[in-house]
Amino acid sequence: MVNVGIIGATGYAGAQLVYLLSNHSGVAITYLASHSYAGKKFSTVYPSMQGLCDLVLEEEDLQKASQRCSVLFLALPSPMASDLVSEEILNRCIVIDLGADFRLSDSLTYETWYKAKHGSKELLAKAVYGLCELNREKIQSASLIANPGCYTTCSILTLSPLVGENLIDRSTIIIDSASGVSGAGRAEKTASLFCECNESCKAYGVTTHRHTPEIEQELSRIAGETLLVQFTPHLVPMNRGILSTCYASLKKGVTEQQIEEAYRKWYGNEPFIRLMGSSLPETRFVKGTNSCAIGWVVDHRTNRVIAVGAIDNLMKGAAGQAVQNMNIRCNLGEQTGLVACVANPL
Amino acid sequence: MVNVGIIGATGYAGAQLVYLLSNHSGVAITYLASHSYAGKKFSTVYPSMQGLCDLVLEEEDLQKASQRCSVLFLALPSPMASDLVSEEILNRCIVIDLGADFRLSDSLTYETWYKAKHGSKELLAKAVYGLCELNREKIQSASLIANPGCYTTCSILTLSPLVGENLIDRSTIIIDSASGVSGAGRAEKTASLFCECNESCKAYGVTTHRHTPEIEQELSRIAGETLLVQFTPHLVPMNRGILSTCYASLKKGVTEQQIEEAYRKWYGNEPFIRLMGSSLPETRFVKGTNSCAIGWVVDHRTNRVIAVGAIDNLMKGAAGQAVQNMNIRCNLGEQTGLVACVANPL
Amino acid sequence: MVNVGIIGATGYAGAQLVYLLSNHSGVAITYLASHSYAGKKFSTVYPSMQGLCDLVLEEEDLQKASQRCSVLFLALPSPMASDLVSEEILNRCIVIDLGADFRLSDSLTYETWYKAKHGSKELLAKAVYGLCELNREKIQSASLIANPGCYTTCSILTLSPLVGENLIDRSTIIIDSASGVSGAGRAEKTASLFCECNESCKAYGVTTHRHTPEIEQELSRIAGETLLVQFTPHLVPMNRGILSTCYASLKKGVTEQQIEEAYRKWYGNEPFIRLMGSSLPETRFVKGTNSCAIGWVVDHRTNRVIAVGAIDNLMKGAAGQAVQNMNIRCNLGEQTGLVACVANPL
Amino acid sequence: MVNVGIIGATGYAGAQLVYLLSNHSGVAITYLASHSYAGKKFSTVYPSMQGLCDLVLEEEDLQKASQRCSVLFLALPSPMASDLVSEEILNRCIVIDLGADFRLSDSLTYETWYKAKHGSKELLAKAVYGLCELNREKIQSASLIANPGCYTTCSILTLSPLVGENLIDRSTIIIDSASGVSGAGRAEKTASLFCECNESCKAYGVTTHRHTPEIEQELSRIAGETLLVQFTPHLVPMNRGILSTCYASLKKGVTEQQIEEAYRKWYGNEPFIRLMGSSLPETRFVKGTNSCAIGWVVDHRTNRVIAVGAIDNLMKGAAGQAVQNMNIRCNLGEQTGLVACVANPL
Known part of the structure; x- marks a missing residue:
């Protein structure tokens, strides 16, 4: 023990x-x-x-x-x-x-x-950046693991294969995310009151959200060059969940098959990544789980790919991934104590 | 297997x-x-x-x-x-x-x-009525188990010790319940649409809800005499959860201690019953679990007891209890595959 | 002006x-x-x-x-x-x-x-108790108007005809109410955070809620004798709305027609009371309005009447009624600046 | 009349x-x-x-x-x-x-x-495209008025000054929108059930939503040249409201002041447009009103402008604008019967 x-x-x-x-x-x-x-x-x-x-x-x-x-x-x-x-x-x-x-x-x-x-x-x-699927080896011997942010986990996992396989124009990345209110924590703030959040939707931290440099750091590592992203978080009236809708222009000639292959190559064997192809994820599909569900669509009119990722912000976006990191580091079996699926509605 | x-x-x-x-x-x-x-x-x-x-x-x-x-x-x-x-x-x-x-x-x-x-x-x-805590022995050998309704499970568990220990006037039982919308099922009905349920609360099936005779049957068995209950269900804009607020006049001289003792006697060792005394349950405390949480308050002004029970309607109120019944019947360990606790907010 | x-x-x-x-x-x-x-x-x-x-x-x-x-x-x-x-x-x-x-x-x-x-x-x-429908005359000359509470407005309006026409056993009144979260105000309290209220339902202030003596005072006035009520409020995850489900045993021989007549007699001409008979009100039916909608059902099995009232707690339960009081007092036209209806879903 | x-x-x-x-x-x-x-x-x-x-x-x-x-x-x-x-x-x-x-x-x-x-x-x-603020003159004599879609109203109003004043690179427009569930109408569909929408967020109609060509048509008219937009709608668990977060790369040298001036020039006197500058709109700010609230932020790191618009989809996005069109057409006073403000929380 x-x-x-x-x-x-x-x-x-x-x-x-x-x-x-x-x-x-x-x-x-x-x-x-x-x-x-x-x-x-x-x-x-x-x-x-x-x-x-x-x-x-x-x-x-x-x-x-x-x-x-x-x-x-x-x-x-x-x-x-x-x-x-x-x-x-x-x-x-x-x-x-x-x-x-x-x-x-x-x-x-x-x-x-x-x-x-x-x-x-x-x-x-x-410090090792504890995004398990991308840094598993380093995590195995780390003494200080920096568990990633919620938006960052979702956004990096969704975009990494596209960046890593050089399928997109790296200057065009826009990440439009939505989060449930538990992401704001349990502090007693007017803005977190039920009646201030319920029945409404808003963008916040536009151009200044602190998860921006974290996403840029990790995607830049994968790209092998410095890149910037446009990241905009939104608040949505639900307890849990993050949805990241990611936009990027495709490199010339990139096909849907290449995109599919990139995702399969990167995540085909990952127990906590659920690839959904063109049937896009909803946050409820991963609520209470440690999974990240990812789907994508190519728009031939605009030559862009739209990739959508979903996680539970308190699980894969926080506590779940922390346990996954511990499991990796302490050799306890990566999936121990974590679930990958949920029965809707929850 | x-x-x-x-x-x-x-x-x-x-x-x-x-x-x-x-x-x-x-x-x-x-x-x-x-x-x-x-x-x-x-x-x-x-x-x-x-x-x-x-x-x-x-x-x-x-x-x-x-x-x-x-x-x-x-x-x-x-x-x-x-x-x-x-x-x-x-x-x-x-x-x-x-x-x-x-x-x-x-x-x-x-x-x-x-x-x-x-x-x-x-x-x-x-047929054996599969309310596990009350009929465990019969369930062990049953070939046909009638898994109880959601409102009924919550209401019967909350009221049984009071009825069974003869602490209340059995003609005064009023059960006022609230349910999340999943109780209405997945059928395509206008009344179950998001915009018809959200931001609203209503009573329904007043005097005619089918769980009424089920509650009466079981409480009558426990009482050893026929009794009637007033049962009113309400719809509340949430996915899951049932809260039953139960009212009854106390028999002369009944003390708070007797009530506490009745609950301890009936449920003190039950893994899926959480006794909360005067700090009353909220439905989120049992969401996703197979537990029934019960609290109670005595009103000395009116000489009534108000007992409040909470369950997850899809778990202890349906699928969870069904598994518990199977576990009992097939000797698989009553708690196998079921959780009793949850991390809020879920 | x-x-x-x-x-x-x-x-x-x-x-x-x-x-x-x-x-x-x-x-x-x-x-x-x-x-x-x-x-x-x-x-x-x-x-x-x-x-x-x-x-x-x-x-x-x-x-x-x-x-x-x-x-x-x-x-x-x-x-x-x-x-x-x-x-x-x-x-x-x-x-x-x-x-x-x-x-x-x-x-x-x-x-x-x-x-x-x-x-x-x-x-x-x-001070004049400013429940407009019941105290209109006194309000016309008052210098100090006590605007009623939200639960009290809804409960008193729902029960008054039954009490006033002597149709019910006054010792059996139980009021089970639900409120939206705006009733808790805008103070920064943990219990009012979105994630503490959303997807849950709870009773609170059981036996001790301060609206109890207010309801008792007004119903006693109408009854011409002191009566006690059992009042239990609940919190429901919605912004606005109060629903009061009121129970009482009928006096011997009281018919449904007498109940209907009582409500018509008391409220037949009231612009802000909507009588719905046996098609019970939902809180969304009065959201954003100054109306109180009331319905009722007789249970012949138990000889009880269940009367259900609905208001918007910030309107008829607070600011709306305050304006109505001002309108009466200052002779501005009782309905000026107030609406009685709403387009659902709101 | x-x-x-x-x-x-x-x-x-x-x-x-x-x-x-x-x-x-x-x-x-x-x-x-x-x-x-x-x-x-x-x-x-x-x-x-x-x-x-x-x-x-x-x-x-x-x-x-x-x-x-x-x-x-x-x-x-x-x-x-x-x-x-x-x-x-x-x-x-x-x-x-x-x-x-x-x-x-x-x-x-x-x-x-x-x-x-x-x-x-x-x-x-x-047919005249009935976006009142942009086509007021034509509407005055139209016999057939095409009332705009909800997403389109919000997106076009938010982007028009930027397109019309030639401040942005027209090939880079991305519109990421969120809508309340009433946008899906009252049809009995599984996807519109409370339990399928509540506690979740999803993108839908990605690359294929029918409001896309409508936005393109109107912005192209304003631009004087054909342009394409990337439009992605999302479903959010609330009754009403549309939020459009619009991204575009700025033309070289464009300043924040120019953007501010563009919005003032286009909408400075509009009764139903609320300019909020960098304090961005939330959908609750316009719930139940005929207003469109617009804010914007410039990201100097990425040289993009992020403009955010909010409307009530059933009001400015449907019935409200229809009445506004009638008012203009029939000379009834453009604001008659419509409100521009709301008391939160609603």
Whole structure:
């Protein structure tokens, strides 16, 4: 049994993680911390997990945590994780950070987009970007895993085969995404109130959303050259789910068959990627699962490909992928404790 | 491995059942039928289960089914199951009927409330009412299990200890329930359209809902005398969930402690019943689970008890309980393939 | 033109009031206050009213307000209004209080249920309970109008004819209500977040909700004797709407015709009451309107009547009725600026 | 008073039209037809309009209708209107068609995208495209007004100033839109069921949606040259609302000020267009109104403009604009019977 701990356990991603780890056959939760609810039972905050996890929440203390756990999950606001993690901690335990602090390898990019000072630049070189399907090998030996963002996971997985197989004009990528409200977290903000979100749809963070440089970094790596993307997130009145509709102009002569082959080549054997071809995914098809469903259509009139990806933002977009990363790193069986399918309607 | 089949696999309860059985370690699906979609792959109708269940749907044929399966689940509109099931079928396999045809032991009551002719009255004596927590012993040897209705499961479980321990005036029971829209099924009806249900709440079937006699039958059995209940269902804009708010006048001198003790006595060791005392349940606390969460409050001003129960109508209210019944009957471990908790928000 | 002012203009009820008054042909808004947003334009807080109301919000100052307005609407948390209103203010202008401070004529009852000290008990005798259909005459000359609560408006209107015509056993009244989330207001509370309300239904304030004594006070007045009611509110995932399902045992020999006649007698000519008989109301039927829709069914098995009322909690349950009260009091035409119907789906 | 009639009165757009016309001070409804509900009272189908419109629905009969009305609104599925309307009808009354049959001036384009035969090609030259803000003058004398589609209204209004002032590269236009479910109409389709739409988001009609050629036709007219657009609609779980997020590369040297000036120049005095600059619109800001709210942001990194438009699909996207067209055509005051603002949450 692997001893695991979670810091930031009462946010939505943290709670999903508690659920997954409590049901995981290979691990035992030995540390659970929450700044807001320290001293309370976890199941008092989440009555839906009464009986499953009744541990008492502790104050956030990375030192203590790292002594009790071999894998430590962080779900903290930026730049807190970068202030807390250290070489010493990493020598003692594997850290999987669900936040953004170790995702961008260039600290200047981080500080520009996050408007915050990074607290441990020296560790950035150690961090592995934990997009499992693309970085599986590096993850196997990483001590610091930067769990990708929700929009980024969905967008990168959807676009990688097109970029990697050189099928599209890399200057034309536009990613138009929609997210359920749990992506905004559990903070008490007017904008997250039921009556402010329900029965409405809006774009937000237009041109400034922090997932932009993360998508650009990973797609640039795959492309072997620097590229920019246009990324626009939207808020949609549902609990969970991300849909990314991605546009790009096709390179001259690229056929539908080549696109199909690219997706098969990259993801044909992936347990958590569901290729749907021209019958496009809906977010409900992956709700509650760790899957990313991908479909695509070629528009011969405009010579563009429209590729659509769907994930559950709290699962493949956060806690699910964190568990997948742990499974890979600790050799627990990549699919252990994760489901790939769901019975609709959920 | 137990061979199982489902007739009516593409309705919401049927599809939830396919999901549960596909993930169940002790069974193999060997027959799947749907009148509307015969000839199609199940996963074409439910793309969210691609890879999990890609069986081709067959025409509904109980003869064929009973030869291929040892447990057969029926999810059919009334009174179809009563027309199809026979002594001969029951000799060959165990039938778990998710419909209403074998729930009422009195065929006259059935025909009055369902306005339909019952097709196999001779089998009614054989049928066991499959409310697992209350009829576990009988279920263990039943060949025909009548899986309870959604409202009924929730209402009976919530009220049984109060009725059974003789704590309330049995003539004063009022059950006010709310259900998510999946309870109306997948039929193409105007009243089930998104725009007819969303942003609204209504009572329906007032004084005439068919779950009324079912609740009365079971509570009367427990009471040892005939009782009537007032049952009013409401429709609420959510996918899943049933909440039953139950009112009754307390017998003279009954204390809160007696009520607490009654619930502990009846359900203290039940894996799928979550007692919440005065911190009342919300339907999201049991979404996607096979649990029934129950809370209660005494009003000293009015001398009434208000007991509130919550279930997921497709799980404990249909497919989940059906699997629980199979587990009990086939000795597969009552909790196998079922979860009791959920990570909110889902 | 009547000069009107609103204190507490940026809550949901306040904003609805600003909307109604801005479109009202007989009034001019001359004062608008909000503690949280003082100094900002109203339409910055509510961009949906850009061009309709671009007034700058002032600090809450009843003295100033009462000098600038002849009608003053208060939408403040308890017991603030009771601390601010005075004889002097009332001499200068008519006060319509959307809060609870002047609804209960007995200050002890107020202080028991609201757990707060009432700041102006001497004014309670002056206050008129502004349920327009029942108190129209008194409202015409009132200087202090206590605008009823949302649940109370719906419940009292639904039950009054049954109580007033002596058709039911007054000790058996149970009111089971559901409300949309806007009833919880715009405060930043975890429980009001989208992801905490969406896809769920719950009872709350069971046995302790503050609208209970208000309903009892008014129904007791109508009955001519003290009665108690059992009132249970529920939260439902929708923006607006209240549905009250009311139960009572019929007096011996009472017929359906008598019930029908009672409703016709009490409400036959009311512009904002829509009698629906046995085709029960849904909350969407009155969304955005000032109407209360009422239906009823008799259960001959149990000898009970089930009467169902529906209103829009921000309209007939708050701002709409406040305008109706103003219209009556200031002789502006009772229906001016209010609609009775809506085009579904809204 | 202008006598008006509606054919197809019980669909969602038709019902919204009935509501608007019933409340309109300058018209009287003298004809109301519905194939599905002929013989029933309109308010039986829409109980929310009881008392407002209790007319009996007639069988659809254009001859009879045109004799009773001076303005006739059609809300029929394609290509029905094209089969029914004739020169003779147009001589007798003004026709405002909410369907698609007279929107595309090229019948070949119509037949390609709609896969249907156009029944009255000879009338196409007479038809005026009723996008009020852009074609006001022509509408004033039209006998056949083609009321624009919902997505098209929103997209064209959002993009026209950018195209018309030559600020963008016309080959780079991508329109990513989201719609509430009422856009799918009231037909009994599985895909429109509550449980199939709720808690999900999907793209649909990718590369093939019929509003594409309509957008291209109008933007090409404005551009003075043929252009193509990439248009992708999405379905979002809400009743009403369309959001169009429009992308285009800026022409060299174009500044934010030029963009702002373009929008002011085109729409500065429009009563139903709300310019929001960089504080982008949300669909709830225009729910229930006839307004189109527009915002825009320039991305200097990518040299693109992202312009976002929002409308209510049943109002400015259908019935509201139809009334606006009638108002212009019949000189009734363009804003009569229409609102521009709303009180959130609605």
